[in-house]
Amino acid sequence: MTVSSEEPLLTIRELRTHFFTSQGIVRAVDGIDLRVDREQTVGLVGESGCGKSTVAMTIMKLIPMPGKVISGSIVFNGKDLLKLSEDETRRLRGRELAMVFQDPMTYLNPVMKVGDQISECVVLHQETPKKDAKKEAIKLLEKVGIPSASRVVDYYPHQLSGGMRQRVLIAMALSGNPLLLIADEPTTALDVTVQAQILKLIEGLKEDYHSSLLLITHDLGIVASMCDKVYVMYAGKIVEQGDVLDLFENPKHPYTSALISCSLSIDEYKKDLFAIGGTVPNLINPPSGCRFHPRCPEAKDICHIEEPQPVKIDGEHIVSCWLHMQKGG
Amino acid sequence: MRDEGDKLVCEKSVMLKKGRIEVTLYILRSNWKRYKKNKAGVLGLFLVFFFIVVALGAPLISRVDPLRTMVGPPSVQPSLTYPMGTDDLGRDVFSGFVHGARISLFVGIMTALMSAGIGVALGAIAGYKGGKIDSAIMMITNMFLVVPSFFLCLVIVAVFGATIGNVIVVIAVLSWPSTARLIRADFMSLKETEFVEAARAIGASDLDIVLKEILPNALTSIIVNTSLLVANSILVMAGLDFLGLGDPNVPSWGKMLMNAQPFLRQSWWMALFPGIAILLTVMGYNLVGDGLNDLLNPRLKER
Numbered sequence: 323m324t325v326s327s328e329e330p331l332l333t334i335r336e337l338r339t340h341f342f343t344s345q346g347i348v349r350a351v352d353g354i355d356l357r358v359d360r361e362q363t364v365g366l367v368g369e370s371g372c373g374k375s376t377v378a379m380t381i382m383k384l385i386p387m388p389g390k391v392i393s394g395s396i397v398f399n400g401k402d403l404l405k406l407s408e409d410e411t412r413r414l415r416g417r418e419l420a421m422v423f424q425d426p427m428t429y430l431n432p433v434m435k436v437g438d439q440i441s442e443c444v445v446l447h448q449e450t451p452k453k454d455a456k457k458e459a460i461k462l463l464e465k466v467g468i469p470s471a472s473r474v475v476d477y478y479p480h481q482l483s484g485g486m487r488q489r490v491l492i493a494m495a496l497s498g499n500p501l502l503l504i505a506d507e508p509t510t511a512l513d514v515t516v517q518a519q520i521l522k523l524i525e526g527l528k529e530d531y532h533s534s535l536l537l538i539t540h541d542l543g544i545v546a547s548m549c550d551k552v553y554v555m556y557a558g559k560i561v562e563q564g565d566v567l568d569l570f571e572n573p574k575h576p577y578t579s580a581l582i583s584c585s586l587s588i589d590e591y592k593k594d595l596f597a598i599g600g601t602v603p604n605l606i607n608p609p610s611g612c613r614f615h616p617r618c619p620e621a622k623d624i625c626h627i628e629e630p631q632p633v634k635i636d637g638e639h640i641v642s643c644w645l646h647m648q649k650g651g
Numbered sequence: 652m653r654d655e656g657d658k659l660v661c662e663k664s665v666m667l668k669k670g671r672i673e674v675t676l677y678i679l680r681s682n683w684k685r686y687k688k689n690k691a692g693v694l695g696l697f698l699v700f701f702f703i704v705v706a707l708g709a710p711l712i713s714r715v716d717p718l719r720t721m722v723g724p725p726s727v728q729p730s731l732t733y734p735m736g737t738d739d740l741g742r743d744v745f746s747g748f749v750h751g752a753r754i755s756l757f758v759g760i761m762t763a764l765m766s767a768g769i770g771v772a773l774g775a776i777a778g779y780k781g782g783k784i785d786s787a788i789m790m791i792t793n794m795f796l797v798v799p800s801f802f803l804c805l806v807i808v809a810v811f812g813a814t815i816g817n818v819i820v821v822i823a824v825l826s827w828p829s830t831a832r833l834i835r836a837d838f839m840s841l842k843e844t845e846f847v848e849a850a851r852a853i854g855a856s857d858l859d860i861v862l863k864e865i866l867p868n869a870l871t872s873i874i875v876n877t878s879l880l881v882a883n884s885i886l887v888m889a890g891l892d893f894l895g896l897g898d899p900n901v902p903s904w905g906k907m908l909m910n911a912q913p914f915l916r917q918s919w920w921m922a923l924f925p926g927i928a929i930l931l932t933v934m935g936y937n938l939v940g941d942g943l944n945d946l947l948n949p950r951l952k953e954r
Contacts, residue, residue: 382852416854423852428845433867442863443853494853 329400331502331534332358332381337394339373339380346606350376350389352558358502363528363535365549365566367542367581371602373558374538375424378506381536382421383411399501417447420500422524424507426487430479436490437463437475440497447498462493467523485516492524499531506538521548542585546570551638554578557603557613564639574641576618612644620645685946692942698935702928706752717746717902726918736920738910748924751904755932758819758888763880765823770830771873777831778838779861789835792828800825804887808896815898818891822884830876837869844868871947875940882936889929904928 334356341348350373358364368374379385381396383403396403399418403411423429431439440462441455450458456475463471466489479487488508495503505524509517525548528535537549545552545566552569554562554577562575573579583596600617603609609616615625622644630642687693705712715722721741729736735744777788807821841847842865850864891897892905899906904925911921 384848384851412851412854412856414854415852421849421852423845423849425845429849431846431850431864431868433870434863442855442859446854446859491849494849498854 330357331360331362331399332356332536333395333397334377334381335395335397337377337380337396338392339376339385339389340392341389343388343606348605349558349608350605351380352605352608353394354553354555354558354560356553356560358534358536360501361528361532361534362551363525363537363549365545365552366536366538366555367540367545367552368555369540369598369602371605372555373605374540374555375506377555378421378504378536378538381504382415382419416443416495416498416500418498418501420495420498420503422488422492422495422503422505422508425511426484426491427511429491430487432479434478435475436477436479436482440475440490440493443494443497458497459493462497463490465496465527466490466493467519468493484512485520488512488516488520489523492520492527496527496531500533502534502536503528504536504538507540508537509541509544510539517544542570542581554581557608558605559613559642561614561643562639562641564635564641565637568637568639572635572639574635574639574646575614575643576620576645577614580619612642682946686942689942689945691938692945695935695938695940695942698931699939702752702756702932702935705749706756709749709753713743713746713749715743715746717742717750718900722746726914726921729920735924736918738907738918738921739914744907744920744924747902747907748904748928750902751907751925751928752932754815754901754903755885755888755929758815758822759881759885759932759936761819762822762826762884763877765819766827766880766884767830767873767877769823770827770876771834773827774831774834775838775861775866775869778835779842779857779865781839785835788831792831795825795828796832798825801887801890804891805894805896808891813891813896813898815901818888818898822887826880826883826887830873830880833872833876834869837872838865841865841868871944874947875944878936878940878943882933882940885929885932885936 334354337351337354337356338349339351341350352373354377356364356366356377366374366377376385376389379389380391381398381403383406385391391404394404398414401414403414406414430436437456437459440459441452444450444455444458444462445452448458459475460471463474468474468486468489474482474486479490482490488511492508503524508524509520512520521544524535524537527533535548537545539545549566552564552566553560554569554575556577562569562573562578569578570582573582577598580596580598584598598617603613603616609626611627612618612621612625612630615621618625624644630644630647632640632642633646634640635646686696719742722743723733723737723741725737725739725741727733727737727741729744733743733745735748737743738747773788773792777785777792804821804825808817811817811821838861842860847860847864850860855864888897888903889905889908892903893909895906895909897903897906907925908922908929911918911925914921
């Protein structure tokens with residue numbers, strides 16, 4: 323199958339990933355569409371528990387135990403991921419698809435030297451002979467901005483700081499020169515001072531490697547500074563999507579507006595922090611109609627009853643909200 | 652000209668070799684520094700080392716055949732000629748003490764390695780694969796655990812003959828289940844860790860994950876467990892010998908104890924020295940196990 327470079331790198335259609343727990347079916351991802359173009363940075367934002375990470379794990383095909391993909395398709399680089407065998411997926415992981423995780427403390431093997439962990443990836447992906455792998459590991463460590471890399475290769479993870487470990491994990495993710503890098507809240511566990519460095523690093527490396535980036539976060543500031551396109555996710559569904567500038571300047575969905583008002587800024591001193599009332603709904607029994615209606619300040623009668631369909635505002639900007647459905651017709 | 656060139660190359664390779672040796676020495680030295688902090692472990696290592704030296708040097712340390720009777724008069728107290736006395740048949744107890752170390756260590760180490768091999772392999776498969784494979788392996792393991800293993804040992808050795816080979820195989824076959832359970836538990840918790848998930852996300856195969864990610868993390872328990880297995884095997888073998896089911900052609904501490912039993916009140920030395928030997932060897936391996944646990948756990952390294 324030939325793949326034209328014009329084709330989007332990743333297209334997710336109507337994806338549903340449910341978890342079959344003893345309490346009931348958790349609809350963590352309930353019919354989402356998502357697209358990542360080549361060399362694009364796409365943000366996926368939402369509160370904790372809205373299903374962002376499940377999307378990432380589904381793309382990697384690493385859904386934890388009671389989870390299962392119910393329907394939908396994930397076409398990545400011309401291949402339908404959900405139809406690939408376990409062996410084929412394994413060959414894809416790391417080489418074409420790579421992931422940077424949330425908590426760098428626990429994602430490194432505690433009894434292996436950092437250098438060995440990276441060289442293992444290098445040997446796996448680049449078919450480099452073992453003895454050159456260490457050199458390659460040092461090179462990668464230098465690339466992710468670790469000072470005195472030739473010494474750090476012989477360190478164990480516990481000898482590194484959080485920021486350094488995240489750099490190591492990024493180095494491992496990049497060892498296979500992936501087409502798509504999924505970063506699942508890569509800076510949540512880090513100090514604010516280190517966050518900016520790591521983000522800048524990821525952005526720079528993404529440019530160097532001509533990769534695409536799917537950035538999963540709840541921090542709108544990060545999205546605004548890094549992404550080309552944003553998807554706003556709420557309770558397993560995409561509620562709004564669009565170009566970053568468009569969406570931030572002109573949010574259509576009440577949830578998006580609320581998220582934006584929640585984000586802190588030093589410039590404008592707010593005495594009372596804004597918070598969205600209520601919590602993310604229970605995904606075993608999601609609210610009827612629009613899932614946001616119990617917390618929505620502008621909810622109308624119809625919101626309780628029927629689910630809104632996506633409406634195109636302009637170009638890429640699409641929103642699923644009754645406020646706009648009526649206007650659009 | 653050419654000679655000089657060759658000489659240069661030669662020197663270089665010597666230097667390189669020297670470098671490698673120095674690096675190895677450095678690693679040994681730095682590990683020893685950390686191991687040394689555990690005083691009990693050092694004592695254990697000393698005991699193990701002592702008995703290994705005794706075992707290897709047995710024919711030099713005592714030239715007397717430990718099985719030969721009437722080497723001296725029977726039941727002689729420890730003296731300069733017979734450092735540990737003689738037994739009721741005039742055999743030299745010291746010679747038995749020295750030569751008994753050989754067989755104890757041989758059996759202990761062989762059984763420990765065999766049983767660790769079986770236990771680790773089965774435990775790893777069961778823990779990593781889970782599901783039906785796990786159930787099947789665990790069923791077999793439990794079957795072995797239910798049977799009182801020492802009595803099974805007795806029966807098997809009694810039926811198949813008391814040769815060293817049989818003893819080794821029997822002890823190994825009966826002692827792997829505890830290792831398997833231990834390793835299975837380790838694998839079950841380790842396969843859920845995030846670094847295994849990360850490895851999977853990077854495209855590592857099951858074999859890679861088991862060998863490179865999980866096994867090194869389980870190595871501490873494997874090594875510690877193996878050194879405890881050595882101790883246990885030595886004890887079981889001493890038990891078999893004590894009950895008269897040891898290889899009769901091999902000098903062993905257990906058999907010396909058995910011989911000493913009727914003479915406990917007259918010739919205390921017959922029982923004391925082999926008893927001490929068993930005690931010290933078993934204790935040595937146990938202490939080394941503890942020491943290695945401290946040494947190999949990287950989370951304790953920087954303390």
